Amino acid sequence: MPELRQNIITRDWVIIARDRSRRPNEFAVPRAAPKPLPRYDPACPFCPGNESMTVSEVFRDSDGADWRVRIVGNKFPALLPDGETERRIQGIHRSMRGVGFHEVVIEHPRHDLSPALYPAADLARVLLAFRHRSRKLREDPRVEAVIIFKNHGEAAGTSLIHPHAQIAATPVVPNQIRRRLEEAIRYFDDTGTCVYCQTVREELRARERIVCETPHFVAFIPYAALSPFHTWIFPRRHCSAFEDIFDSELEDFAGILHEVLLRLHLALGNPDYNFTLRSLPAREPQRDYAHWYLALVPRVSRVAGFEMGSGMYINPSVPEESAEFLRSVTLPTQS
């Protein structure tokens, strides 16, 4: 029998289609043997030596003469940092100038790697770059929200192979983010508890959806996962904004994110995925009810008319089985 489950954070219902669910390993990507990628591609704008192919560098983490992480302007920006946000209201139509930032984080000098494959220590440098740049962007009074996200692979919306993430800073608080805050406030008012802290506590007690954990973080498949292998990484410490992560937590965060990505890579054969850091709007101070986290969605199933018409997802997998499958992956011995 199928089961409906409610996501306590968004209030969205998901259909866990047990009867049409596939075994976890059946979500592995059917690919021809991947052609090995070159370490360097002379045509790639993100490869070392081709820096002149990118525009307006705003951050560089260097190691002697070589860079390790760079942040540059997006060549096709969705938002531009020019002038003031001007709101217009005409009848029922509300608009504003598309003021904001849209940047690319070049994660690594190597063309052929992805975060699952380069060392966790290198991923820590990427997260440090995220924190640095996001803090700066949040200081701009025109910025209401900073969205940090990664698209890995074509199904996830990128055609550029070189490992990169993106940062967008918007001049409005997106409705989705505001809605989640409202739900978190309601839960806090009803129970006196942060709904995210409560979620971590209950997941650690139940254990059946845990993928892995570290001293400061817990990775798990949400109870009402939207799609197969949808994964959340929550900090154990209550903290509203990723930008306020402690130095002492950054390496640990890189470690668990690296482990989750590596488990997915090995379990499903380098699936395409998106991840995003769900943090507090830029103008909000720390809140007792708000708690940042990372959400990861492998692109192994498709969204269609039912999801469009209802906002509900049909998940053809069982969260507990997916978590068990990811836990069972044998990791290579650290070299």
Add this chain to the structure above:
Amino acid sequence: MPELRQNIITRDWVIIARDRSRRPNEFAVPRAAPKPLPRYDPACPFCPGNESMTVSEVFRDSDGADWRVRIVGNKFPALLPDGETERRIQGIHRSMRGVGFHEVVIEHPRHDLSPALYPAADLARVLLAFRHRSRKLREDPRVEAVIIFKNHGEAAGTSLIHPHAQIAATPVVPNQIRRRLEEAIRYFDDTGTCVYCQTVREELRARERIVCETPHFVAFIPYAALSPFHTWIFPRRHCSAFEDIFDSELEDFAGILHEVLLRLHLALGNPDYNFTLRSLPAREPQRDYAHWYLALVPRVSRVAGFEMGSGMYINPSVPEESAEFLRSVTLPTQS
């Protein structure tokens, strides 16, 4: 300069990325010359003569010995009509049995056609089947919402070529649908007006986003279209539920939907698309603030991490230009 626009119905902001927008004709699907499809496929479960390959027929529109439209059970149903909905609450986790209906509407006997290509009169029979079946499903006390939708093409989530749509009946009011009602109530309380009626009025006054119109319906690109060629078809008459469409309006609705699909087909080269009928939850009576409509989304651009992390869409097209392009399509003379 990019522009942000707010969807008054959902309150979601969309980025209209003018600077990276493509010309309307650049969204045409780059395909090899399509291989002609057979009128009949002996392996297709939806072709006439293969009725035994489908399960539990619940509706048949016949013309003598031949059927014109059939509704059958989905072979891989996401919801099942067995027993009672039972709610369980355990800590923060809420679930219920996946009780509901999930059916397939076989739109036409011909294997090789789609609604853009078969006659509008045949589409009217499909809409009549939608209305008939949805009315029946809404009588079931376990049903809270009926979602009628179509996935056309692989990018839209179907691999079956034979023209078909789907009907799902859920035992909860999906959160997305409830949210939109809340917004519509708020608008009504503030202004005394249905926000959908107001939208039709303003679009007819502005005209620049109109695709086509008929005595009873108006088709237009939303001011804050989520993606290229996102199209809405609104009834002019205030009516909360598609299920309450008059007989006298059905043919007209089929005519405008057919025309919109044909314009898209000719303009973009048979793009994949989803459409859904946005109607009132099953247990609600007619409401002054609620107004049904059809939403159509061609799958010509991709959703990625930014949309996931913010709920905001980046639309690489300008709604007014898309509407003009669709208006300029030359329709074949009616035979």
